[in-house]
Amino acid sequence: xxxxADFPLLVRQPTLRYLDSAATAQKPAxxxxxxxxxxxxxxxxxxxxxxxxxxxxTECYHDARSRVARFFGLRDAACLIFTRGTTxxxxxxxxxxxxxxxxxxxxxxxxxxxxxxxFVPWQQLALARGAAFRIVELTPDGQVDLDHLRRVVTSRTxxxxxxxxxxxxxxxxxxxxxxxxxxxxxxxxxxxxxxxxPHMAVDVDTxxxxxxAFSGHKMGAPTGIGGLxxxxxxxxxxxxxxxxxxxxxxxxxxxxxxxxxxxxFEAGTPNVGGAVGLAAAAGYLTSIxxxxxxxxEQALTAVATERLASIPGVHVYGPDAAHxxxxxxxxxxxxxxxxxxxxxxxxxxxxxxxxxxxxPLLRRLGVGATARASFFVYNDRTDVDALVAGVRSAQALFxxxxx
Amino acid sequence: xxxxxxxxxxxxxxxxQDQILDHYRHPHGKGALPHPDAxxxxxxxxxxxxxxxxxxxxxxxxxxxxxxxxFVGDGCSLSQASASMMTxxxxxxxxxxxxxxxDRFTALLRGDPDAARDDRLGxxxxxxxxxxxxxxxxxxxxAWEGLGKAIGG
Numbered sequence: 409x410x411x412x413a414d415f416p417l418l419v420r421q422p423t424l425r426y427l428d429s430a431a432t433a434q435k436p437a438x439x440x441x442x443x444x445x446x447x448x449x450x451x452x453x454x455x456x457x458x459x460x461x462x463x464x465x466t467e468c469y470h471d472a473r474s475r476v477a478r479f480f481g482l483r484d485a486a487c488l489i490f491t492r493g494t495t496x497x498x499x500x501x502x503x504x505x506x507x508x509x510x511x512x513x514x515x516x517x518x519x520x521x522x523x524x525x526x527f528v529p530w531q532q533l534a535l536a537r538g539a540a541f542r543i544v545e546l547t548p549d550g551q552v553d554l555d556h557l558r559r560v561v562t563s564r565t566x567x568x569x570x571x572x573x574x575x576x577x578x579x580x581x582x583x584x585x586x587x588x589x590x591x592x593x594x595x596x597x598x599x600x601x602x603x604x605x606p607h608m609a610v611d612v613d614t615x616x617x618x619x620x621a622f623s624g625h626k627m628g629a630p631t632g633i634g635g636l637x638x639x640x641x642x643x644x645x646x647x648x649x650x651x652x653x654x655x656x657x658x659x660x661x662x663x664x665x666x667x668x669x670x671x672x673f674e675a676g677t678p679n680v681g682g683a684v685g686l687a688a689a690a691g692y693l694t695s696i697x698x699x700x701x702x703x704x705e706q707a708l709t710a711v712a713t714e715r716l717a718s719i720p721g722v723h724v725y726g727p728d729a730a731h732x733x734x735x736x737x738x739x740x741x742x743x744x745x746x747x748x749x750x751x752x753x754x755x756x757x758x759x760x761x762x763x764x765x766x767x768p769l770l771r772r773l774g775v776g777a778t779a780r781a782s783f784f785v786y787n788d789r790t791d792v793d794a795l796v797a798g799v800r801s802a803q804a805l806f807x808x809x810x811x
Numbered sequence: 812x813x814x815x816x817x818x819x820x821x822x823x824x825x826x827x828q829d830q831i832l833d834h835y836r837h838p839h840g841k842g843a844l845p846h847p848d849a850x851x852x853x854x855x856x857x858x859x860x861x862x863x864x865x866x867x868x869x870x871x872x873x874x875x876x877x878x879x880x881x882f883v884g885d886g887c888s889l890s891q892a893s894a895s896m897m898t899x900x901x902x903x904x905x906x907x908x909x910x911x912x913x914d915r916f917t918a919l920l921r922g923d924p925d926a927a928r929d930d931r932l933g934x935x936x937x938x939x940x941x942x943x944x945x946x947x948x949x950x951x952x953x954a955w956e957g958l959g960k961a962i963g964g
Contacts, residue, residue: 742836744887746858747827750944754823763859770859776885777859805827806888 409704410788411696416440418786425757425794430575430603430735430764430782433628435689442688443630443681453677455654465680472683473670479690480620481611482637489643489673490683493634494602495525497621498569500636500673501598502529504649506567512538515564517595519544519552520772521574521581524765526600526621530569540564543768550577550726557589565595572604572620576764576780577726578709578735580604587616596642602626606784607705607733609698612637624682628689633682636673643669650675696785705734705783712736712781712792719799725773734783737764740799743806745777751805752798759795825940826947827888834934835888840898844881851960855949860886862894864957874905877962887950889941894954896934906962913955920948 412418414436418426426434446468452459454466477485491497506529510516516530516539534541542565544557552570561568568590573580587597597617604610605622612620619642623634648655648666652675657665666672693701710729713736717724721741726732740748745761752759760780763770770776781795843850847865854861862884869876880902882894901909916935919926922942926932938951 746860746887746947746950747889750826750947751823753944762857767859776861805824806832 410786411436412786412788414438414692415786421756423756425755425791427781427783427787427791427795428758428760429606429626429784429787430578430780431760432625432631433606433784434786435630435685436628436692438692439628439630439685439688443685446681446684451681454680455671468684469678469680472680472687475687476635476683476690477637479694480605480622480637481613483613484640486669487638487640487643489636489638489670490678490686491621491634491636491673492632492679493623493625494523494600494621495623497619497634497636498526498598498600499529500649501619501621501638502533504646504673505596505642506530506533507537508647510534510537510539510566513564514539514566515542515562516540517542517544517557517560517565517568517590519557519570519581520546520769521550521552521571521577521579522569522766522768523571523575523600523602524767525602526569526571526598527768530567539566546579546769546772549728550574550579551731552579552581552586554582554585554589557586561589561593561595563593565590565593567596567598569598569600571600571602572610573601573607573733573735574726574766574769575603575735576766576769576778577737578603578732578782579727580608580731580733583615583617591616603733603735606693606701607698608702618642624686624689627686628692629686630682633679633686635686640669643673646673648672648675652676654678693785701785704785705787706730706732708783708787708789708792709734709736711789712783712795715792715796716799719796719803721803722799725775725778734787735780736782737778737780739775739778740803743802745779747806748779748799748802751802752795755794755798755801757791757794757798822940822943826944828937828940830934830937831888831892834892834895838882838891838895840881840895840902841883842881843883844879847881849961851957853953853957853960855953858887858950860884860890860950860953862886862890862954862957864894864954864961866958866961868962874907875962876903876905877901877909878903880958882954882957884954886953887947889938889947889950890953893935893938893951896937897954897958900933900935901958909958909962913959916955917952920951921945 450464452462598619601622606627620637625631655675749761844865850865852863867879927939
C-alpha cells in the first residue's frame with residue numbers, strides 16, 4: 409500500500425504525482441516532527457559546553473548515529489561518519505584515502521553506470537596521481553558486464569568504485585560478485601549507495617566492501633546530511649579530510665594529533681539536526697520494512713515499465729524489474745525529454761529529464777537525455793496512470809491527435 | 812490552482828505553438844557552415860543541451876554584419892525552434908541589431924507584453940507564453956547565447 413498520508417507536502421497537494429524520488433524524496437511528518445522537537449528541546453553545540461543542554465544535544469547526536477548504524481546493519485557505529493551526503497562521502501574517500509594510496513601506474517576501476525559523484529573524483533584522482541582510469545562496460549540491458557570487469561581488474565587495480573543501484577537506469581549491481589573480483593587482487597571496494605539506501609535492505613557488515621556512501625535526503629531526511637560507512641582498519645590509517653574543531657585530539661604550535669573515529673572525519677560543528685532527521689527517516693523506513701519498500705516499488709516499476717513500453721514510440725532503458733530498483737528511464741520518439749517533463753508537469757506529474765548526472769552512461773546509450781520516473785513509498789498505481797496518460801497527451805500535442 | 816507548474820493544462824498548448832513545433836521538426840539553418848569566420852559552442856550544464864553556432868561575417872562596411880549563419884545542436888523543441896528562427900532573423904543584420912533583437916526576445920520570454928507585440932521579433936513571438944514555464948527560458952536563449960559568443964568573441 410501507499411504511504412502518501414505520511415507525507416505533508418503530498419497531503420497538501422493531493423493532485424501532485426511526485427515521480428522524482430531518485431533525485432530527492434519527500435519528507436514524512438515523523439522526520440519533520442523529530443527535527444522540530446530536537447530544535448525546540450535539545451539544541452546546543454554538541455561536544456562543547458559543560459552545561460546540560462549541550463549534553464542533551466551530544467546525546468541526540470550519538471543516539472542518531474547508533475540508530476542510523478543499526479539501520480545499515482553496522483555494529484561498530486564509530487565507523488559511520490556523518491557527511492553532507494554521498495558526494496561528500498565519495499570525495500572524502502577519493503581525497504583522504506586516494507591521495508595517500510594511489511601511485512603512478514596504479515589502476516582505478518569504475519563502471520559505465522556511475523553517477524558523476526562516483527566517477528569524476530576517481531577520474532581526477534587518477535589524473536593527479538598518474539594512475540590509469542578504467543571503465544567497466546555494460547551488457548545490452550544495462551547491467552555491469554562481469555566478464556569485462558574480470559578483464560579490466562588486474563593486480564595493479566587499487567580500487568573498484570561502483571554504484572549499488574544506478575540512478576539513471578535503476579540497475580541493481582551484483583555487489584558480491586564485483587567485490588570478489590576486487591578482493592582477489594586486493595583492491596578496495598567503494599560503493600555509491602545513494603540509490604540503494606532508501607529502497608532496499610542494506611546490511612553493510614555482511615557485504616564484503618570497504619566503503620558505503622549514502623544521502624539522507626533521498627531517504628526522507630533533510631538535505632545536507634548523509635554518511636560514509638568505512639572499514640575501521642582503513643579509516644584509522646587515513647588522514648583527516650578537513651581540519652578544524654572536533655576532529656583534533658591535541659593541537660600544538662607545530663603539530664596536531666587527531667581525534668578518534670568518527671570525529672576525525674567530522675570537522676566543525678556537526679549537523680545534529682540533520683542527523684536527528686536522518687535517524688527518524690531510518691526509523692520510518694524500518695517501521696514499513698525495507699523488504700516491503702522494495703516489494704512495493706518493484707511492483708510499481710514492473711507495471712510502469714510494461715505500460716510505457718507498450719506505447720508505440722516509447723523506449724524503456726535498463727534491465728527487467730528483478731534487476732532494477734524503482735527507476736524507469738525512457739525516451740519518446742520525436743519528443744525531447746525536457747519537453748515531455750514540461751508537458752507532464754502541467755498535469756502535476758513530476759519527472760526528471762536530462763542526463764541524470766551520468767553523461768558517460770548516456771553517451772554510451774546514444775541518447776542526449778532520457779525521461780526518468782522513480783518511485784518511493786508514497787507512490788501508487790494512480791501515479792503510473794497519470795504518467796502514462798501524460799506521455800500519451802504529449803504525443804498528441806507533438807504528433808497530432810492521431811498519435 | 813493546479814498541482815504542477817504555473818501553466819494550466821490549456822496553456823501548455825500556448826507554449827508549444829504550431830510554429831515552434833514546425834521549426835523543431837523542420838529546422839532552418841541546421842548544419843555547420845563549411846568556412847565559418849567564427850563558431851561558438853554553448854551548453855546548458857544542468858540539462859546537457861548543446862548548440863554550436865557558426866557564422867560568416869562581413870566587415871567591409873562601417874558595422875560588422877552577419878552574412879550567413881548555421882547551427883548544430885541536439886535539444887528540446889524550444890531550444891531547436893529558437894535556433895532555427897534565429898538563423899532566419901539575423902542573416903544580413905549588424906551585430907548591434909542582433910544584440911537589440913536578443914534583448915527584445917529575452918524581454919518577451921520574461922513576459923513583457925510590448926515585446927510580445929513587437930513585429931521585429933517575427934516568428935519568435937510564438938514564444939510569448941514562455942513566461943508560464945520560466946524553468947525553460949534558458950532553453951530558448953541557448954542559441955542566442957551561442958551567437959553572441961560567436962560574433963562578440
